[in-house]
Amino acid sequence: MASLTHTPAAGSPSPPRGGATRLRSLAAYLGAAPFLIYVGVFLLYPTLIVVLGAFQDDAGQVSTENVQALTGGVYLEAFLRSIELSATTAAIGAVLGALLTWAVSTARPDGVLRRVVTSACGVLAQFGGVTLAFAFLATFGLTGLVTEFLKDHLGIDIFSGGMWLFDMPGLMLIYTYFQIPLMVIVFLPAMDGLRAQWREAVESLGGSTWRYWRHVAAPVLAPSFLGAALLLFANAFSAYATAAALVSQGSPIVPLEIRGFLTSEVMLGQQNVGKALGLGMIVVVGVVMGLYALLQRRAARWLR
Structure with a gap:
């Protein structure tokens, strides 16, 4: 009987x-x-360190007082203002950024226009912090270039209704400035994923452009669009340097409240309340990024 042993x-x-x-x-x-x-x-x-400190009092004993303080008063208001700021700028940046992305996607992939726009968006999306705050102050500040021009030549005082640039309206304007280019960078791959054969199929069946966008393009792009909007929300919610350079008095948003607890001599010994605020930010950003990951997994099926 032949042996069944395999010999290399x-x-x-x-x-x-x-x-x-x-x-x-x-x-x-x-x-x-x-x-x-x-x-x-x-x-x-x-x-x-933030998680452990949030559940300790000043003596280092386990306590939930710091976390309970976030459920009311100025801390809850700071969270609500931060969420309002992030949601508003994310919505505006997502819509305007999506329109700009669509315009860029219609250009030639190797064309000069597309390369210039994408390069500019890559730079402007990272143009934040103190530099961006100074740019807006020099342009729209009390003695800014545009402010003085409008006042001297057109008789328009953009600060007649109050110091809006140094409050929530100003933060919304400045945050939107870097949200739009970030949307272009994040959403452009999804827009490029739309196949020309899908439009041709709709047209061959007698469908209009509206029907193509309503029944084909919009459902395909919806997960990527919502995921990009969530990313913009997290980006604005965690931003600090621009607001810190622009707002010198008061703490309208959570990052500035945390700065006050960590640097102010008036609040000396209450650093753990600031850590509780940091824990709240971690929870919010964690939930948002978890939803973003789920949407990206769904959108990835159309980008293969």
Whole structure:
């Protein structure tokens, strides 16, 4: 009876040994070690400090008073204003950014116009902080270029109704400035994912452009659009430097409230309340980014 034992052919590679496989796996983990260390030191460790501090009183004892303080008073109002600011700028930035994205997607992929617009959006989406606040102050401030021009030549005082630039309306205007280009960067791949064959199929069946956008393009783009809007919300909700440079008095939003607890001498010894505010921001951003991940998973099916 012939033997059923398989004999490797001459010259065929032998299967990898267990030790070599383990070494390759170890090398892969070592390659990711710098990134894991970076995440642990600058993300996980600060998050752990915030979470533990939120449930401790000034004496270091376990307490829920700091978290309970967020359910009312000025802290709840700060959260509501932050959510209002983030939702408003995310909605405006998503709509205007989507329209700009559609205009860019109609241009040639290798054309000059598209490359210039996408490059500009990449720069402007990161143009924030103190630099952006100074740019708006120099342009629309009390003695800004546009303010003085309108006052001297047209007799229009844009601050006749109050110091809107240094309050919530001003923050909404400035935040929208960097939300629109960010929307273009995030939403453009989804817009490029629309296939020309789908429009041709609708037209061959006698459908109009409206029917194509209503029944084909809109359902395909909806998960990506909503996911991008959630990303804009998280981007505005966590922004700090621009508001800190623009608003010198008061703390209308949560990041500025946290700054007050960590730097103000009046609130000395109440740092854990600021950590409770930070915990609230982590929860809100975590929920938003979780929904974003779900929508992106649904949208990825159309981008394959």
